Amino acid sequence: MPSKNMTLFYSPASPFARKVIVLLQETGQLPTVELFDVKLSPVSPSGEVIARNPSGKIPALELANGETLHDSRVILDYLDHQHSGEPLIPREGPSRWQRLTLASLADAILDAGVLIRYETFLRPEELHWQTWLGAQQEKIERALAEFETQADTGQLQRFDIASIGIACALGYLDFRQPQLGWRERYARLASWYADASQRESMLNSQPPA
């Protein structure tokens, strides 16, 4: 049993942290990481997190030497360099930039989704800005349309950095926007996700019910 020499500051509801936990499982590194569950929001930050990441955001990964890495993209890159299997982030060539760009579009869904959540859950209802909420929702819809094309052309076959990001983004939409009905509009993506969501790494990292 490998010793736990890193600590991941995370929350089970955080889709950014979920990407890290999925990659840890896909690469066999989960046993080396202590999971430290923190409760936070932009208006009620966690001192434990701020001490390690001035932005106050999770995920943050404390290494054995006491240094901390953030954000999720940096952590994923670091962890992908710590295992001996086939890299989940291509090391070079056009595929590196293509897969990272797709992963970034998946993060755009998360950014928009998390902002929508903060606006609707944290902000007083009388201050909700519908135009802004609608614009964030449109970002999500455009990204989904692009992922439908990617699924349709077989670009999501390997469960790499891009596929992990997309799977976690879809999982977050199901968690926070169960009424969205994205499967009706993006059938190929839905069929891809039906399989991807059954991977052990995805089943073991589901957001709270």
Ligand SMILES: N[C@@H](CCC(=O)N[C@@H](CS)C(=O)NCC(=O)O)C(=O)O
């Ligand atoms: N770009 C960051 C985004 C992380 C992020 O927004 N995390 C949220 C939780 S899902 C958070 O920590 N929010 C607290 C805050 O914004 O202060 C990443 O990829 O790690």
